Amino acid sequence: MSEDKKHLVVVITCGLEDERMSVAWSVSNGGISSGMDVTVFLASSAIDCVRKGAADRVHLNPLDPPLGELIINFTSRGGKILACPPCAHVRGYTEEDLLDGVIIVGSSAIHELIKEGAVTLSF
Numbered sequence: 001m002s003e004d005k006k007h008l009v010v011v012i013t014c015g016l017e018d019e020r021m022s023v024a025w026s027v028s029n030g031g032i033s034s035g036m037d038v039t040v041f042l043a044s045s046a047i048d049c050v051r052k053g054a055a056d057r058v059h060l061n062p063l064d065p066p067l068g069e070l071i072i073n074f075t076s077r078g079g080k081i082l083a084c085p086p087c088a089h090v091r092g093y094t095e096e097d098l099l100d101g102v103i104i105v106g107s108s109a110i111h112e113l114i115k116e117g118a119v120t121l122s123f
Protein backbone atom coordinates (compact mmCIF):
# COMPACT_ATOMS: atom_id res chain seq x y z
CA MET A 1 0.00 0.00 0.00
CA SER A 2 1.35 3.39 -0.97
CA GLU A 3 2.49 5.53 1.97
CA ASP A 4 1.09 8.74 0.50
CA LYS A 5 -2.26 7.39 -0.71
CA LYS A 6 -5.19 6.07 1.27
CA HIS A 7 -6.45 2.66 0.25
CA LEU A 8 -10.10 1.67 -0.11
CA VAL A 9 -11.28 -1.93 -0.26
CA VAL A 10 -14.81 -2.42 -1.59
CA VAL A 11 -16.35 -5.84 -0.99
CA ILE A 12 -19.25 -6.63 -3.34
CA THR A 13 -21.50 -9.66 -2.81
CA CYS A 14 -24.71 -8.66 -4.60
CA GLY A 15 -25.64 -9.94 -8.05
CA LEU A 16 -26.10 -8.37 -11.46
CA GLU A 17 -29.80 -7.69 -10.87
CA ASP A 18 -29.18 -5.65 -7.71
CA GLU A 19 -28.89 -1.87 -7.96
CA ARG A 20 -26.28 -1.94 -5.19
CA MET A 21 -23.91 -3.38 -7.80
CA SER A 22 -24.05 -0.09 -9.71
CA VAL A 23 -23.62 1.90 -6.49
CA ALA A 24 -20.58 -0.16 -5.49
CA TRP A 25 -18.82 0.46 -8.80
CA SER A 26 -19.75 4.18 -8.71
CA VAL A 27 -18.28 4.48 -5.21
CA SER A 28 -15.18 2.56 -6.31
CA ASN A 29 -14.68 4.90 -9.26
CA GLY A 30 -15.24 7.86 -6.94
CA GLY A 31 -12.46 6.59 -4.70
CA ILE A 32 -10.05 6.61 -7.63
CA SER A 33 -11.25 10.10 -8.63
CA SER A 34 -10.49 11.31 -5.11
CA GLY A 35 -6.94 9.99 -5.30
CA MET A 36 -7.28 6.69 -3.44
CA ASP A 37 -5.89 3.30 -4.37
CA VAL A 38 -8.99 1.12 -4.73
CA THR A 39 -9.32 -2.66 -4.68
CA VAL A 40 -12.64 -4.40 -5.29
CA PHE A 41 -13.11 -7.90 -3.84
CA LEU A 42 -15.96 -9.87 -5.42
CA ALA A 43 -17.68 -12.69 -3.56
CA SER A 44 -20.83 -14.75 -4.01
CA SER A 45 -22.89 -13.77 -7.07
CA ALA A 46 -20.96 -10.50 -7.51
CA ILE A 47 -18.27 -12.42 -9.36
CA ASP A 48 -20.71 -12.77 -12.27
CA CYS A 49 -20.21 -9.08 -13.14
CA VAL A 50 -16.65 -9.72 -14.30
CA ARG A 51 -17.39 -12.78 -16.41
CA LYS A 52 -16.49 -11.74 -19.96
CA GLY A 53 -19.53 -10.14 -21.63
CA ALA A 54 -21.82 -10.43 -18.59
CA ALA A 55 -22.02 -6.73 -17.69
CA ASP A 56 -22.09 -5.39 -21.24
CA ARG A 57 -25.86 -4.90 -21.35
CA VAL A 58 -26.57 -4.37 -17.64
CA HIS A 59 -27.86 -0.88 -16.81
CA LEU A 60 -29.17 -0.94 -13.24
CA ASN A 61 -29.65 2.77 -12.57
CA PRO A 62 -30.62 5.11 -15.41
CA LEU A 63 -28.56 7.89 -13.81
CA ASP A 64 -25.38 5.79 -13.81
CA PRO A 65 -23.45 4.58 -16.85
CA PRO A 66 -24.01 0.94 -17.85
CA LEU A 67 -22.28 -1.50 -15.52
CA GLY A 68 -19.74 -2.60 -18.13
CA GLU A 69 -18.63 1.03 -18.56
CA LEU A 70 -18.25 1.49 -14.81
CA ILE A 71 -16.01 -1.58 -14.58
CA ILE A 72 -13.88 -0.59 -17.59
CA ASN A 73 -13.53 2.94 -16.23
CA PHE A 74 -12.41 1.49 -12.89
CA THR A 75 -9.75 -0.83 -14.29
CA SER A 76 -8.48 1.65 -16.89
CA ARG A 77 -7.67 4.09 -14.08
CA GLY A 78 -5.72 1.58 -12.02
CA GLY A 79 -8.42 -0.07 -9.92
CA LYS A 80 -7.71 -3.66 -8.94
CA ILE A 81 -10.30 -6.46 -8.99
CA LEU A 82 -9.94 -9.60 -6.90
CA ALA A 83 -12.34 -12.55 -6.98
CA CYS A 84 -13.07 -15.13 -4.28
CA PRO A 85 -11.67 -18.55 -5.27
CA PRO A 86 -14.55 -20.74 -3.97
CA CYS A 87 -17.11 -18.36 -5.52
CA ALA A 88 -15.36 -18.63 -8.89
CA HIS A 89 -14.91 -22.39 -8.60
CA VAL A 90 -18.56 -23.12 -7.78
CA ARG A 91 -19.54 -21.23 -10.95
CA GLY A 92 -16.94 -23.01 -13.05
CA TYR A 93 -14.95 -19.82 -13.66
CA THR A 94 -11.21 -19.60 -14.16
CA GLU A 95 -9.27 -16.38 -14.71
CA GLU A 96 -9.63 -17.00 -18.46
CA ASP A 97 -13.42 -16.64 -18.09
CA LEU A 98 -13.07 -13.27 -16.39
CA LEU A 99 -12.19 -9.78 -17.63
CA ASP A 100 -8.51 -9.12 -18.19
CA GLY A 101 -6.72 -8.26 -14.97
CA VAL A 102 -9.18 -9.92 -12.57
CA ILE A 103 -7.24 -12.06 -10.12
CA ILE A 104 -8.75 -15.03 -8.33
CA VAL A 105 -7.22 -14.83 -4.86
CA GLY A 106 -8.27 -15.51 -1.29
CA SER A 107 -9.41 -12.91 1.18
CA SER A 108 -5.94 -12.82 2.75
CA ALA A 109 -5.07 -10.32 0.00
CA ILE A 110 -7.56 -7.81 1.38
CA HIS A 111 -6.70 -8.69 4.98
CA GLU A 112 -3.17 -7.46 4.28
CA LEU A 113 -4.52 -4.16 2.95
CA ILE A 114 -6.77 -3.78 6.00
CA LYS A 115 -3.86 -4.47 8.36
CA GLU A 116 -2.01 -1.65 6.58
CA GLY A 117 -4.89 0.73 7.24
CA ALA A 118 -7.25 0.38 4.29
CA VAL A 119 -10.80 1.59 4.72
CA THR A 120 -13.48 -0.96 3.79
CA LEU A 121 -16.99 -0.73 2.40
CA SER A 122 -19.38 -3.59 1.65
CA PHE A 123 -22.24 -3.87 -0.80
